[in-house]
Amino acid sequence: MIIGTGAQGEDNAFLSRVVNGEHRSVSLKFGDTVLFSSSVIPGNERSIQNLMDMVVRQGAKVIHYRMLDIHAGGHAKAEDLKLMMRLIKPEFFMPIEANHYMLRAHAELAEQVGITKDKIFVADNGQVVLFQKNSQGQAVGSLTKEKVPTDYVMVDGLGVGDVSEVVLRDRLMMAGDGMIVIIATIDAKTGNIIGNPDIISRGFIYMKESRDLIEKTRSRVKSIVKDKNPMTPADDDFIKNKIRNDVGQFLFTATKRRPMVLPVVIKV
Numbered sequence: 001m002i003i004g005t006g007a008q009g010e011d012n013a014f015l016s017r018v019v020n021g022e023h024r025s026v027s028l029k030f031g032d033t034v035l036f037s038s039s040v041i042p043g044n045e046r047s048i049q050n051l052m053d054m055v056v057r058q059g060a061k062v063i064h065y066r067m068l069d070i071h072a073g074g075h076a077k078a079e080d081l082k083l084m085m086r087l088i089k090p091e092f093f094m095p096i097e098a099n100h101y102m103l104r105a106h107a108e109l110a111e112q113v114g115i116t117k118d119k120i121f122v123a124d125n126g127q128v129v130l131f132q133k134n135s136q137g138q139a140v141g142s143l144t145k146e147k148v149p150t151d152y153v154m155v156d157g158l159g160v161g162d163v164s165e166v167v168l169r170d171r172l173m174m175a176g177d178g179m180i181v182i183i184a185t186i187d188a189k190t191g192n193i194i195g196n197p198d199i200i201s202r203g204f205i206y207m208k209e210s211r212d213l214i215e216k217t218r219s220r221v222k223s224i225v226k227d228k229n230p231m232t233p234a235d236d237d238f239i240k241n242k243i244r245n246d247v248g249q250f251l252f253t254a255t256k257r258r259p260m261v262l263p264v265v266i267k268v
Contacts, residue, residue: 004027009047019054029204030059032105037072041067084120085113087168092141094121094129136228170260177205179260180251182243188267204251204259213254220250236265 004026006013015034017023028034029041034055040048046220065071076084083092093115101121110120121129121143132170133139154163173179183198197218201207207214224242243263252258 005050007036007048008041009051015055019051019058028055028058028060032060033062034062035070036062036064036251037070037239038074039071054153081106082109082113085110085115087130090115091139092121092131094123095160096123100124173258173260174203178205178218178259179262180204180247181264181265182223182247183237183266184225184243185266185268186225187240191225193222193225194268201259204257213251216254217247217250220247225231236267239263239265 004014004016004018006015010016014023014026018026018028020026036048036052039114052064055062063070093107093110094105095110098106100122107120107122111117119141121141123129123143124147128144128146128148128151129141130144131139131141153161154168156159156163179202180196181200181202185197185202186192187194199207199214199217201214202212205213221243224246225239240263242267244261247263248258248261251261
């Protein structure tokens, strides 16, 4: 019997290396049996299924927790946790790495082994726990209402923590529906459009196969630029916002998608 890692389909784990022929001393052969001794963690279904397929293709048999009661959890049972506390005999106890319900359950186990309530702290993420000495020189602890930042810190290239929610939202929008750039050249004095607007699509439509939509978009941009008071000079911001809003609504009506619309106005 060989006990190895990789029941969740991890890339560099023992089982993945075996089925890929990358392990230097272990390989599968016809008639072998592979036991997946843990239940599937949500999100790993596809990788585990692919791993099982590769095992079976090499002639081995697969047994998993849905076939037999062979699940082996990686978490300690209540009595194990109490045994650890009895052995360590902590002065203070603060359970971590779980949702609040499980933290409370762990704290109740601490009470059962004799740790007093005033020395058990169930804190939320970022909540400050204060430890100090009292007048008798004894250490005392308390949960405070003070919080420290615990949000995700985004690392992007050389920048650390400088990616704002607006940037992330824009990236999600581009990843979902793509983007379209509309370049309009206008006369600085009259505000009239010069030539046809240039349109660039990235991740939204394939322009060669959507000529009709592109031409309709160009016509819509021309009408937007013309729809202004001829007695006033062209306002860049007004025209950009108008293109962004009107073209965005037009494209959604035509395709049921909302690409990021980036208008560029060039005055000459």
